[in-house]
Amino acid sequence: MARSSRTADSFTALALVLFLFPPYALAAGKPVIKADCQISEHPCTKTTDGLTATLEITPRPVRDMRELVFTVFLSQGSKAVTDAKVAVDLTMPDMIMGQNLVRMAHKMQGIYAGKGVIVRCPSGKKLWRAEVRAHRGKKTIVVPFLFEVR
Amino acid sequence: METGYVFAFTTGLAGGFGHCIGMCGPLAASFSVQGKRSPPSVVIGRQLLYHAGRVTTYALIGAVMGYAGSFVNVAGSLMGVQNSVMILAGVLMVAMGLGIAGLIGGTAWIERHNAGVLGAARRVIAHPSGLRNFPLGLLMGLLPCGLSYTSFIAAAGTGSPVSGMMLMLAFGCGTVPALAAFGAAAGYVGSRLRGRVQQAGGLLVLAMGLYYIVKGIRLYAEM
Numbered sequence: 284m285a286r287s288s289r290t291a292d293s294f295t296a297l298a299l300v301l302f303l304f305p306p307y308a309l310a311a312g313k314p315v316i317k318a319d320c321q322i323s324e325h326p327c328t329k330t331t332d333g334l335t336a337t338l339e340i341t342p343r344p345v346r347d348m349r350e351l352v353f354t355v356f357l358s359q360g361s362k363a364v365t366d367a368k369v370a371v372d373l374t375m376p377d378m379i380m381g382q383n384l385v386r387m388a389h390k391m392q393g394i395y396a397g398k399g400v401i402v403r404c405p406s407g408k409k410l411w412r413a414e415v416r417a418h419r420g421k422k423t424i425v426v427p428f429l430f431e432v433r
Numbered sequence: 434m435e436t437g438y439v440f441a442f443t444t445g446l447a448g449g450f451g452h453c454i455g456m457c458g459p460l461a462a463s464f465s466v467q468g469k470r471s472p473p474s475v476v477i478g479r480q481l482l483y484h485a486g487r488v489t490t491y492a493l494i495g496a497v498m499g500y501a502g503s504f505v506n507v508a509g510s511l512m513g514v515q516n517s518v519m520i521l522a523g524v525l526m527v528a529m530g531l532g533i534a535g536l537i538g539g540t541a542w543i544e545r546h547n548a549g550v551l552g553a554a555r556r557v558i559a560h561p562s563g564l565r566n567f568p569l570g571l572l573m574g575l576l577p578c579g580l581s582y583t584s585f586i587a588a589a590g591t592g593s594p595v596s597g598m599m600l601m602l603a604f605g606c607g608t609v610p611a612l613a614a615f616g617a618a619a620g621y622v623g624s625r626l627r628g629r630v631q632q633a634g635g636l637l638v639l640a641m642g643l644y645y646i647v648k649g650i651r652l653y654a655e656m
Contacts, residue, residue, distance in 0.1 A: 348505070348508060348509070348512070348582075349505065350505045375579070378452060378579065379447065379448050379451035379452040379580065380448075380452070380579045380580055380582075380583050381444045381448055381580050381583035381584055382440075382444065382583070383583045383586065400504055400505060400586055402579050402582035402583055402586070403577070403579060403582065403652075404579040405456070405519065405576075405577045405578065405579065405648055405652060406456065406579075406648075407648065407651065
């Protein structure tokens with residue numbers, strides 16, 4: 284009887300730990316995601332499905348809780364893409380932060396620009412993902428960039 | 434705009450389970466775990482009062498954001514206050530954790546040795562009326578939170594105080610089910626705790642309180 288009571292208490296304690304600290308308990312063993320773009324140093328360029336996107340965020344260094352200008356240059360081969368509807372979707376790989384979409388307007392010759400804010404996560408995490416979403420006709424091409432804010 | 438409210442509500446609902454439980458769950462849970470055993474209806478009632486206060490604060494900030502039409506300007510002036518609230522929440526949790534773990538022989542120790550902040554915290558925690566949870570929620574609604582920041586950007590984008598308020602009200606209501614259920618569940622678990630297990634729960638709340646304090650100080654340093 285005493286043994287089953289101890290077992291029940293152990294399960295209760297385990298449940299309490301999981302209830303109180305789910306992300307900390309579950310975070311162990313997760314693969315580490317690293318930045319692939321030094322956005323505070325220079326613009327970054329990537330190609331997905333033949334679409335090349337160059338992302339620049341200013342002012343540099345890129346800090347959270349500041350108004351930022353996002354600039355995207357789109358090209359396919361040697362041609363600038365001027366007919367796309369473009370948005371930059373900002374998310375954190377390790378935390379749900381709600382939808383933060385920067386809508387971009389075409390400025391000239393494949394250059395799109397928009398203003399947005401990267402919010403601060405009080406957990407201290409700084410890694411963000413910016414997905415450049417280019418809609419052309421019925422097709423959407425997503426070019427992801429992973430970077431750290433300061 | 435109604436679509437925006439529905440989207441804000443669903444953001445809060447999804448974020449409540451995926452984000453808020455991790456970041457603020459321990460705080461909501463600690464309000465349930467501390468104190469004497471209470472029937473489930475009382476525990477749930479206290480949780481709902483706490484969240485009503487929190488959502489009210491969100492709605493008020495949403496109105497200010499909508500009026501100002503700028504997230505950056507308003508958030509900039511709010512940040513100092515929010516970091517202080519994070520430290521205060523940490524202090525509250527440390528006080529509660531010590532009490533739950535039975536390390537300070539009840540709240541009298543706090544009153545004897547800490548006439549200042551901890552004494553004030555004790556008065557809030559030990560107030561006999563469950564209604565204390567509403568002002569507590571009003572205050573804790575000011576906690577810095579990445580998910581609510583994102584919603585504040587949308588509130589600022591509405592360009593109207595009423596729309597900003599409604600949007601944040603929808604978002605805040607969306608976060609309630611996850612946090613209230615989490616807090617109430619912790620209260621149920623808490624009521625079953627005995628001896629060493631209760632001490633462990635108290636130490637966890639204490640550790641989380643220290644975490645909040647360190648984070649709050651670090652956020653100040655980053656300003």
